[in-house]
Amino acid sequence: MAEAAANLNPSDDLATLRSETALTVTAAADLAALDEIRVGILGKKGRLTEMMKSLGALAPEARKERGAALNVLKDEMTALIDARQKILSAAAMQDKLARESIDVTLAARPASEGRVHPISQTIDEIVTIFASMGFAVAKGPDIESEYYNFEALNIPSSHPARDMQATFFLPGTDPKYKTVLRTQTSPVQIRTMMGQKPPIRVIAPGRTYRVDYDQTHTPMFHQVEGLVIDEKSHMGHLKGCLLDFLRAFFGIADLPIRFRPSYFPFTEPSAEVDIGCSRKNGEIKLGNHGDWLEILGSGMVHPNVLRNCGIDPDHYQGFAFGMGIERLAMLKYGIPDLRTFFEADLRWLKHYGFLPLDIPNPALKA
Numbered sequence: 063m064a065e066a067a068a069n070l071n072p073s074d075d076l077a078t079l080r081s082e083t084a085l086t087v088t089a090a091a092d093l094a095a096l097d098e099i100r101v102g103i104l105g106k107k108g109r110l111t112e113m114m115k116s117l118g119a120l121a122p123e124a125r126k127e128r129g130a131a132l133n134v135l136k137d138e139m140t141a142l143i144d145a146r147q148k149i150l151s152a153a154a155m156q157d158k159l160a161r162e163s164i165d166v167t168l169a170a171r172p173a174s175e176g177r178v179h180p181i182s183q184t185i186d187e188i189v190t191i192f193a194s195m196g197f198a199v200a201k202g203p204d205i206e207s208e209y210y211n212f213e214a215l216n217i218p219s220s221h222p223a224r225d226m227q228a229t230f231f232l233p234g235t236d237p238k239y240k241t242v243l244r245t246q247t248s249p250v251q252i253r254t255m256m257g258q259k260p261p262i263r264v265i266a267p268g269r270t271y272r273v274d275y276d277q278t279h280t281p282m283f284h285q286v287e288g289l290v291i292d293e294k295s296h297m298g299h300l301k302g303c304l305l306d307f308l309r310a311f312f313g314i315a316d317l318p319i320r321f322r323p324s325y326f327p328f329t330e331p332s333a334e335v336d337i338g339c340s341r342k343n344g345e346i347k348l349g350n351h352g353d354w355l356e357i358l359g360s361g362m363v364h365p366n367v368l369r370n371c372g373i374d375p376d377h378y379q380g381f382a383f384g385m386g387i388e389r390l391a392m393l394k395y396g397i398p399d400l401r402t403f404f405e406a407d408l409r410w411l412k413h414y415g416f417l418p419l420d421i422p423n424p425a426l427k428a
């Protein structure tokens with residue numbers, strides 16, 4: 063009908079195109095529909111384009127007049143379509159944002175294949191428990207001077223305790239003290255006491271090294287050291303501190319502990335600590351079952367050690383303890399062979415490792 067009108071009255075067909083376009087453009091539901099309308103009017107074979115093409119057939123005067131009118135109409139149509147396009151684009155963006163929005167109330171679903179190594183997990187748990195008791199984390203280097211690793215800890219070079227800690231020696235530059243891979247985390251005690259004034263309350267988890275390899279020894283392993291120095295802390299505090307830690311760590315509320323007199327050069331008196339267990343059919347089960355299992359070494363910091371660090375033993379005192387992290391992890395998570403910790407076997411890690419958001423010990427939540 064528009065075609066017919068165009069033939070009958072050349073100016074009417076412009077009015078028709080104008081009003082029809084206004085209607086269809088406003089009704090266009092999405093960008094694709096709008097584009098179809100644009101092509102139908104302004105495209106190569108569009109209605110307005112066809113009208114432009116037919117200008118040549120007109121007399122010069124009429125051509126001028128209609129040409130000008132067509133240009134006005136073209137600008138109008140373009141503006142109309144552009145305005146609608148803006149609205150539809152904004153709506154499309156809103157729609158996309160709504161569809162792709164993240165529901166933060168949804169529980170996280172870790173899909174990753176990655177696992178937290180049991181050693182990392184165990185260190186995190188140890189740090190969490192001691193942090194709740196007011197301990198800070200202290201650090202020291204893996205490559206250590208004999209001075210910090212032995213000498214300052216009251217283990218002079220002639221001391222038999224040096225032989226017990228099969229040491230890796232490294233080339234060093236100090237003529238007086240050799241350079242070693244630290245055999246224990248105890249040198250961090252020395253560095254901490256030399257670096258800060260009491261009161262001190264730190265734990266120091268980290269790697270340690272000894273020349274040893276069998277089912278219960280690996281050349282690299284982990285220890286955590288504890289150190290408390292102030293004016294009053296005594297063996298009773300040491301026992302309470304370790305009792306709380308071990309019960310929280312193993313998640314056993316009535317886990318008994320037992321102090322056995324022992325000897326370490328850097329503590330006096332010294333004690334080894336056992337935890338309750340049972341050993342039925344070769345299987346160790348922790349708890350109040352009548353049998354005992356050694357778990358760590360501890361004692362009151364030796365006055366010589368305090369003196370070596372510039373702390374007056376007549377004024378300050380405190381306790382220290384040290385334990386193997388692999389041993390804690392093996393007992394808690396039922397891992398039978400120490401060597402497997404460091405074999406980088408992905409099947410092992412998948413079995414014994416932890417998902418990043420796991421909270422395996424309910425006692426830690428409290």
Ligand code: DAH
Pocket residue numbers: 245246247248287288326328329358359360361382383384385
């Ligand atoms: N450093 C000792 C070891 O490697 C463990 C230890 C025992 C650390 C008693 C201490 C302690 O701080 O007081 O066997």
